[in-house]
Amino acid sequence: MILGLALAAVAGTAGLLAVRWDRLRALGRSALLVAAALSVVAATAVQVNRLVQAYPTGGTPAATAATGSRMLSVLVPGRLTLGMYVYLPAAYRTGRGRFPVIEALHGYPGSPQTWLRRLDVQSYLDQEIAAGRMAPTVVLFPWQTPRRLLDTECTNLRGGPQAETFLTVDVPAFARAHYRVRTDRAGWGLTGYSAGAFCAINLALRHPGQFAAAASLSGYSSPGITIGDGSEKTLNNPGWRLRHLPQPAIALWLGWAGDDRQSARDSRRLAALRRPPLAVTTAVVAHGGHSDAVWTRMEPPAFDWLSAHLARPLS
Numbered sequence: 387m388i389l390g391l392a393l394a395a396v397a398g399t400a401g402l403l404a405v406r407w408d409r410l411r412a413l414g415r416s417a418l419l420v421a422a423a424l425s426v427v428a429a430t431a432v433q434v435n436r437l438v439q440a441y442p443t444g445g446t447p448a449a450t451a452a453t454g455s456r457m458l459s460v461l462v463p464g465r466l467t468l469g470m471y472v473y474l475p476a477a478y479r480t481g482r483g484r485f486p487v488i489e490a491l492h493g494y495p496g497s498p499q500t501w502l503r504r505l506d507v508q509s510y511l512d513q514e515i516a517a518g519r520m521a522p523t524v525v526l527f528p529w530q531t532p533r534r535l536l537d538t539e540c541t542n543l544r545g546g547p548q549a550e551t552f553l554t555v556d557v558p559a560f561a562r563a564h565y566r567v568r569t570d571r572a573g574w575g576l577t578g579y580s581a582g583a584f585c586a587i588n589l590a591l592r593h594p595g596q597f598a599a600a601a602s603l604s605g606y607s608s609p610g611i612t613i614g615d616g617s618e619k620t621l622n623n624p625g626w627r628l629r630h631l632p633q634p635a636i637a638l639w640l641g642w643a644g645d646d647r648q649s650a651r652d653s654r655r656l657a658a659l660r661r662p663p664l665a666v667t668t669a670v671v672a673h674g675g676h677s678d679a680v681w682t683r684m685e686p687p688a689f690d691w692l693s694a695h696l697a698r699p700l701s
Contacts, residue, residue: 454479455473455512458471458474460560460564462557463556468530468531468532470529470557471499471502471527472524472565473508473526474565477515481522485522486567487524487574488576488577488689488696489577490507490526490577490578490582492582493580494537495537498529505681505685513686514693519693520693523693528552530553531547531549539581539584540582540585541613541617542613544613546614550589550592554589554592554593571598574596575696576590577601577602577689579603579604579684583602583606584606584609586605587600587605587638588622592621592622597636598695601638602641603641604684605640606648633663635664638664638667639666640657641668641688642670643671643672643675648676650670
């Protein structure tokens with residue numbers, strides 16, 4: 387709808403330029419040229435937003451699927467104050483127990499809406515839970531940055547947003563205060579795609595006392611940004627951590643596409659560095675590159691694997 391209006395504005399101003407050019411004076415020509423340029427810029431911005439969802443055009447309302455699951459939109463206060471989507475399985479409405487939790491992190495540029503819209507995560511979660519391959523689980527989809535085009539890689543940027551603290555302290559505290567979720571480490575896991583996959587692995591390695599497992603969909607072994615304290619080469623670098631520090635007793639799932647060169651290289655490198663008590667499972671999709679198509683194929687097995695490595699719902 388919005389893209390159509392923007393394209394109509396481009397066509398309209400172009401048409402006016404063609405029809406009225408010879409009849410207009412210099413001022414009128416200038417005004418039309420400016421209007422045409424602005425319409426092109428607006429249409430381009432709308433299309434970029436449509437592709438990367440960096441600036442959502444509207445919030446996703448709380449929704450109930452035919453299966454009985456719900457997706458809620460909430461605001462989480464803390465070191466940052468950011469939005470988050472919360473998936474509640476159908477069993478949450480009918481039972482009284484506490485449920486395991488998975489934090490699902492988005493890529494860059496992107497937003498939690500990528501999980502909801504392009505990766506159709508609610509349908510996949512419903513499908514896997516209904517088939518018994520996944521236990522009923524609460525899944526959190528938080529924003530990771532207060533500025534849509536600022537890449538935090540889920541770290542605490544020196545002099546900038548404290549994304550790591552928000553995701554590992556504020557988001558869990560909010561979930562525990564507002565939902566019936568397990569509070570023990572055994573009930574908490576992480577996942578993500580692309581930059582969010584790096585986030586999941588890095589946060590799990592940095593906080594093994596809080597997360598039992600993490601699944602990476604086309605992730606990396608280093609953050610690819612400057613954090614400001616040099617830790618992108620050491621403590622915020624999973625490859626460095628696995629080489630130089632004792633490895634924690636957590637489980638990692640590393641998935642990639644065979645033709646996604648960087649992710650394949652980095653994931654193989656991390657898997658080769660594994661030492662007990664760390665456990666690593668790998669999964670490869672033959673083709674698809676670094677794309678939504680690959681991540682939608684990885685979603686079901688990644689969530690099933692996470693569920694198998696997390697504690698069950700607690701009655």
